[in-house]
Amino acid sequence: MFGMEFYVDPSRCIGCQACLKACEECETHRGVSMINFDFVDRPETIATAAYVCWHCDNPTCAQVCPADAIKKYDDGIVGSSLKPRCIGCSNCVLACPFGIPKLIPEYEQMMKCDMCYDRTSVGKRPMCATVCPSQALAYVTPETIAATRREKPVNTFWFGEQKITTKVYMMAPAATDSVSIDVADYTWEGEHEVVPQAF
Amino acid sequence: MKWFRRPSSAPLWKDEFSVFTADERYVNRRQFTKFLTMTSFAMFAGNLWVLARSLVRRAPVYPAQPVAALGELPVGGSKTFFYPTSAEPCILVRTAAESYAAYSQKCTHLSCAVYYEKESNRLACPCHQGYFAVVDGAPIQGPPQRALPRVRLENKDGQLVATGMEGEQV
Numbered sequence: 001m002f003g004m005e006f007y008v009d010p011s012r013c014i015g016c017q018a019c020l021k022a023c024e025e026c027e028t029h030r031g032v033s034m035i036n037f038d039f040v041d042r043p044e045t046i047a048t049a050a051y052v053c054w055h056c057d058n059p060t061c062a063q064v065c066p067a068d069a070i071k072k073y074d075d076g077i078v079g080s081s082l083k084p085r086c087i088g089c090s091n092c093v094l095a096c097p098f099g100i101p102k103l104i105p106e107y108e109q110m111m112k113c114d115m116c117y118d119r120t121s122v123g124k125r126p127m128c129a130t131v132c133p134s135q136a137l138a139y140v141t142p143e144t145i146a147a148t149r150r151e152k153p154v155n156t157f158w159f160g161e162q163k164i165t166t167k168v169y170m171m172a173p174a175a176t177d178s179v180s181i182d183v184a185d186y187t188w189e190g191e192h193e194v195v196p197q198a199f
Numbered sequence: 200m201k202w203f204r205r206p207s208s209a210p211l212w213k214d215e216f217s218v219f220t221a222d223e224r225y226v227n228r229r230q231f232t233k234f235l236t237m238t239s240f241a242m243f244a245g246n247l248w249v250l251a252r253s254l255v256r257r258a259p260v261y262p263a264q265p266v267a268a269l270g271e272l273p274v275g276g277s278k279t280f281f282y283p284t285s286a287e288p289c290i291l292v293r294t295a296a297e298s299y300a301a302y303s304q305k306c307t308h309l310s311c312a313v314y315y316e317k318e319s320n321r322l323a324c325p326c327h328q329g330y331f332a333v334v335d336g337a338p339i340q341g342p343p344q345r346a347l348p349r350v351r352l353e354n355k356d357g358q359l360v361a362t363g364m365e366g367e368q369v
């Protein structure tokens with residue numbers, strides 16, 4: 001939209017959580033943050049990763065929604081669940097390979113990042129991207145990214161056999177064409193391994 | 200929005216409630232309301248167009264056309280002619296020695312040709328037994344509701360000349 005794209009670079013995240021606070025400020029979902037924030041390996045490192053919804057070209061969350069509550073709009077944004085329709089069944093929460101949707105129990109409704117649709121649809125930047133001091137969450141033009149980063153923006157992900165292309169880009173090493181995630185290997189706990197806690 | 204559904208094995212609900220808003224085929228309340236509003240607006244605009252046309256329409260110009268010589272018809276005689284164009288038949292009646300009347304020959308009911316009925320001194324339409332007065336072309340009996348359009352006649356040097364039409368329905 002307006003020539004801007006969203007770029008996520010977890011290696012730049014400094015863990016300040018400004019994006020969470022900025023997201024909470026938004027008028028459309030005041031007090032509830034839509035940012036997904038992870039401590040990558042808490043016992044071993046202080047590394048953190050903040051990311052937003054990837055806005056898949058063929059969104060799995062919307063495909064599994066039995067109530068037609070999640071829609072992909074013409075400009076590529078996958079919206080949060082529509083309040084009159086969402087029945088709070090958590091299908092999307094379980095189906096999303098990125099683990100983005102969250103069921104908010106108080107509202108009995110799924111809420112997720114809609115890339116600040118009220119802002120981006122009129123040419124403004126999303127709240128998180130405006131406050132991120134290290135630009136781990138960046139909403140800029142492709143030319144700016146090409147000029148300022150060594151990494152390469154990638155929007156193809158493999159989850160086992162499922163190929164997903166997204167609207168949001170992940171900054172990956174320059175030789176990478178796609179990001180493959182072996183979920184089974186990642187979730188294997190080993191004998192004495194401590195499971196990394198998702199925030 | 201796609202108006203025609205391509206044949207596919209996907210169930211209908213997947214088309215009607217597509218994940219992509221651009222592909223949704225289910226007509227929702229807002230679209231229907233929009234359709235109603237646009238349709239009534241189009242009708243309003245159409246009425247304005249009709250009004251504008253009727254305001255700027257100029258009176259039609261009729262040619263002068265000689266119909267008959269003054270003494271050509273006997274009293275009670277009639278003669279057909281075409282006026283103002285060759286596709287519009289008219290009838291001229293000599294109602295008295297010094298009195299002539301001419302009307303469009305098309306019955307105002309269903310456009311059958313009327314003829315002069317001398318015995319009852321009226322114009323008769325044979326199709327549905329419609330009758331018109333010779334004096335002013337007003338309907339007397341039968342289905343026609345409107346008077347016959349009258350042809351204006353002038354006497355120019357012993358020649359009856361048609362100069363225009365009155366009461367013509369456009």
